[in-house]
């Protein structure tokens with residue numbers, strides 16, 4: 001284990017233990033792991049600190065759990081939230097073992113150091129520093145399952161008990177800069193079913209690929225329409241995006257293509273709604289089905305994430321900006337923030353580490369992020385849990 005001076009031995013020990021627990025989530029069963037090991041570690045540490053801990057299984061996903069730990073009584077308060085899973089990795093390409101926390105060149109390497117199991121260890125460090133004070137509002141730690149593939153943990157929250165705080169911090173790597181906006185994500189597909197036949201006579205079949213050509217044309221027209229209707233200067237890419245991502249269909253040049261599927265990714269701006277967009281796409285596709293005499297079926301590759309925006313005037317955003325000395329920003333990745341916000345909490349994304357290191361070989365958390373992060377979290381606890389709120 002590393003023995004850095006920038007981080008307390010206890011926090012280092014906790015971070016090492018979290019990294020050592022393989023909690024990869026993946027839509028591919030051969031990579032997918034339970035997150036129970038990480039949940040159990042957090043549960044035992046939170047128990048020792050005097051939290052009330054509840055572990056909540058995710059429906060229809062054996063081995064996947066959310067954890068909610070509450071310190072102090074009453075209403076309101078602060079939720080420190082993170083996901084327990086990581087993306088898969090290629091251990092053979094790493095300089096050191098991804099499951100062994102390793103210090104080199106002022107950085108802590110390991111899978112999940114910055115995205116984002118490391119955040120839990122730092123949040124606990126901040127709690128250690130204030131645990132003997134009087135809590136006027138509760139502090140909650142929320143740890144979710146499967147953020148990296150389905151967001152099923154965050155999605156389950158609306159059906160589970162709590163959290164019912166007033167403020168929520170999602171500790172995703174934001175280089176300790178408050179994030180108050182991101183786009184949504186839709187990943188859907190359209191399957192076109194025609195009828196195959198010998199290529200020598202078009203009347204022998206209905207060509208699904210011809211119809212997909214029209215589908216693509218309509219999606220490109222929608223992309224232009226959306227870009228005209230919606231812009232937001234907070235974002236580096238100021239319009240919604242619609243990417244035609246992959247296409248699979250047909251088998252042979254001399255057969256009429258009987259079936260073809262197109263998958264796309266649509267990222268909406270705050271103020272837009274995924275449901276409305278899906279509805280609009282269906283409406284625009286119906287005439288194509290009729291003209292081409294094909295059947296269309298629509299599939300969601302995952303349920304999607306809504307766009308997220310928190311008001312720049314929110315207490316939480318203002319406090320986060322004051323503590324970090326940084327203006328809040330919009331980012332080009334999605335998080336669990338809209339799920340927490342939909343539970344009625346003011347929500348900010350704010351955590352240690354750089355998103356550029358997430359999902360990368362040799363993922364690391366820079367040591368110089370650690371003390372500032374602990375201080376920011378401790379200050380947020382002082383402000384929202386230790387100070388009496390109206």
Ligand SMILES: [Zn+2]
Pocket residue numbers: 083115116147172173
């Ligand atoms: Zn993450």
